[in-house]
Amino acid sequence: MSAAALDPIRLGLIWQRLNGIVDQVSETFIRAAFSTVVRENYDMAFSLLDVQGRQFVQSKRSIPSFIGTLPRTLAAVLEKIPAESLHPGDVIITNDAWIGTGHLNDISMICPIFHDDRLVAFAGSTAHTVDIGGAPSPTAQDCYEEGLCIPICKIVERGVENQLVIDFLTENLRAPAETLGDIRAQFAAFHDCRHKLGAVLREEGLADLEDIVAEIIARSAKSMRAVIAGLPDGRYSDEFQVDGFETPLTIRCTVTIAGEAIDVDFAGTSAQIARPINSVLNYTQAYSCFALKCLLDPEAPNNSGSFETITVRAPEGSLLNAARPAPVWGRHLSGHYAPPAIFGALSAVLPERVIAESGSPLWNVYFKGVQETDGSGFVKMFFMNGGHGARPGGDGPGCLSFPSNVSNQPIEMFENQAPLLVTEKCFVPDSAGEGRFRGGDAQRISFRSLASAPVTMTIRHERITYPPRGLLGGQNGAPGRDLVNGEPIPAKSRTLLETGDVATFQTPGGGGLSPPEGRAREAVLRDLDRGLLTAEKARRVYGDVGG
């Protein structure tokens, strides 16, 4: 296709159509999936990358870290299995933490897409699996304890499943049917993708996607460069303490703006520790790029072009660039601090854009035990989001996922799958950080064990000691809490729940933005009326509001 034929209108239509395809294909994956973590929590991503490995479209319902790591995963795959040795019908798999998303529980797959015998693109997908074998725990000392590592290999070759890989998975996983079911659901998605992408190429009379992708990448790159060029050059920093394990840890971030380029450097961040909260560089880079995209150029479509002039660094062996064989199971416990660190640093130049801290790193809980009905084992995970940080345009929404994008799971679905009863799920009064704009409300959720045998409950939560910070004069959100039968338990721990025991989790509230004196009186009255701000706290923060 000649460049002249690619007028902006036609490019726009084809681009939109490619976006439509990844959304449809990810829907195919979700509809064929076997795990609730994919189907209900949407802990997954689907994207298309070109033959040079540049990601050009991704599904709307993607986890930010996954779309950030997939291009890096593809690069590692091609280093081991060059494009020349790929054939139609191949699918490559890996969950290597340093190649993939930073922990073994995310399985990434790459499928080369051929059109008229020519390699035209790669479909990439990543999905969380609740169990990957091993004995992941808050006390793991290295990554070998954390489960099975699948090296880069072809799980399907020319349309035929590699039985050896399947056998390795089957023998090492606690719930192989569910994990293999999800893997095969992705095969269905790849099939669908091949079909739909082929239709576009045929109908548009294209031999390949190179010109289209070049334009897509160039336009997003241009857009991001222009925004960065408009920012004042300089070095901006932020540093804060996080809960860590036995002792608090430090996150330090320096953002350097120079012309059209941004460098994010986490030098000064604590060293990695022999506890599973270390982030690999892939993951740190993914969340740093995501934060900059949200802050600087949220309207332009996201693709590899957006990040051409962005570099992200962290000292090797640090919490945000851990070296093998560091334990990394809970890598989000450090990695999710990258966005607030960057927002904090840039609040000096972009006070009208940055948001206050949210009630993350993401909270979840694992339950492992035996079903009452048939005595079979179960491993279930439940996600719960904190309050979103207050925004310059308004209050932070309550219980909204950020920076990740993981949905909750319906309680009714969960109770059908595990012998636990959810006894409450509600907003928590006075949990939001007050300010001119108020943070999002946190939630409290409680689980009562109905199992006759003990249920192993594993948690790894942050923001117990150091709550989400308010920004630019806004107040902090409330810290989170973990309780069993009303008594606090350590935030990174494994507990046995006996029959009737009740575990309660209260996620952190979102931080407020700008001083509370600026808050409209009607807004305070509304918060009081909704019962999410108590009269006592209202008096303390806002004085006498009347009403």
Place this chain on the structure above:
Amino acid sequence: METWVAEPTGYRVGVDIGGTFTDVVLWDLADARIATTKLLTTPDDPSRAVMDGIRRILEANAIRPGDVGAVIHGTTLVANALIERKGVPTGLITTRGFRDVLEIGREWRYDLFNLEIEMPTPIAARPHRYEITERTGPDGAILTEIEIHELDAIAERLRADGIRSVAVCLLHAYRNPAHEIAVRARLGEIAPDLSVSLSSEVSPEIGEYERSSTTVANAYVHPTFKTYVDQLVAGLAETGFRNDLLLILSDGRTVRQDTATLFPIRLVQSGPAAGAQAASIYGAISNEADLLCFDMGGTTAKACLIEGGEPERTANFEVARVFRFAEGSGLPLQIPAIDMIEIGAGGGSIARIDRRGLIQVGPDSSGSDPGPACYGLGGDQPTVTDADLVLGYLDPDNFLGGKMPLDLAAARAAIRASLAEPLGIDVAQAAWGIHETVTANMAQAATVHAIEKGLNADKFRLVPIGGAGPVHACAMARKMGIDRLVCPLGAGVASAIGMLGSPISFALARADMARLDSVAWPRVAEMIHELIARGRELVAHAGVPDGEITVSTAAMMRYVGQGYEVDVPVALSAIEGAREDAVAEAFTAAYRKRFGRSEAMAPEITTWRVVVSGPRPPLPATLRNGASAAAGATPAPRTVRPVWFAMSAQFVDTPVFARRAIGPGAAIRGPAVLEEDESTLILPPDFSAVADDGLNLIVSRNA
């Protein structure tokens, strides 16, 4: 029921209420003849326009109400009430500990990168959400008995807060509705005026957030809608109608008035769904199966893709999206629906100059009251209809067949004051700007809808319906790269025709989960026969003779462990004969069709479905019959009037044809205007049309 009129000898009436117009269509099955009329909607009491229209059409055709077999009705009243938040003050009662589920939602961001994302505001605000002590387990067992006396205090507060309607959504009520039923019973005693919607009836599906959202939306529209339907039923009975009133659901199927008033939320997409069905019927007449139905009425314009003759359906239906129509930004509704998306403003949409100094059209509409300036009902804001009138697309003396004269001077004055003078252009140019802007917006939105489905818009044939659809159709097709249109007769009342042309059809479902290898076949067979008997009764009550009723059965199936099902047609004989192998085979085929592969795993059945239908009404034959008289010849134009076209950038004398005078084989080259009572087709100079034997005009862009 003492007698019913057997088809095809009786009459059927279809009624569609839109935001601006109420359409009534009468079908005389014996004579194979259709009569239509269009009236302004009466928002204060929508049944008034309906009764007026029915009376008018029956009188004009000398038909007694008692001879009408079925009245079938669709409406956008429910959708508009939700979009405009014009329901009644609504409360919610939940299991203790869970009143915030409705507001917490699913906790995900529908726009990944937008830090300022807004979430939809729940219909039942936090102070109006109440909790009651009770608990049902996932297997339906009662874990905590309900403290029914707590309702006394709740009812007290509901009354004090002025709440008129309440949704009840208790955990696991989809499995065991006992506690929800107990709540309703008690409220019936202590608050008899309160309207009560139970989640176990409105949407008996797993998933507490989506079920709550659906139930609350139902509660919100229930009192108003019930009053409306009750008035209508009373009016029909008074007039001498004898059969059930049937209403069209969002998926195009029918229900009786009593079910419809209990669950108005299932009618949220009612009128538009019938429009999509009309488009596929018209397409079938012209042997076209891949269609883009473009329905532009007075208040909104909608589009629906029809592939292979079947309108696209959606399982993720949402209303009232708060952010650029983005999926996830609206209120989720667990209802089966035809995927008809809003692409813009209708004829009543108001045009103005925006902050950029450019013409902006909509999203607000003048509706039917006051309506466009040219209606002469007091509207002084220029609308799309005013522009179309000024441009000569509409005839001021022949709108609705001359029953509603339009005020051209008022239209010109409104456009001059609001647009032409501020922009320093003449009135015709400003009118053209309005027309062009609204058409371009719709073309863009419809194209995006197609490509978001991964489809290429230009392979579809455009089928314009609604009063304003045919006016804008050719210009819109040109912008979308579509070079062929199927323009039906009666386009202006197509939704009402779609109601008549679709079979009377009831879908009945029962959740009954079992692995395929352990289905209790005799019990299932018995249950299926029960469903079939109920369906047959409903279809018979709508006036269909027993011998013409058809039944199909299907199972919703998946592999054990999956969360979504595929719809698997299963022969009744396979159920009766416990043919596990045949069912497995049918599932594998359906699964492969959707996913391109099958798995070596055990399948299970979640729900059994039965569809009981009357015959497909012989609408194409009726339409062809109307054609026979004038076959062959191209009629002489009725008149000539000046009409504005872009390529000439001035008014051009253009022949005006009576659409109904055009018989099969007639050919017309643009520019031309083709008028019928309820709509006008504009054929620009670069288009030409040929009538086929179903009286559709096949319109093509000149090469």
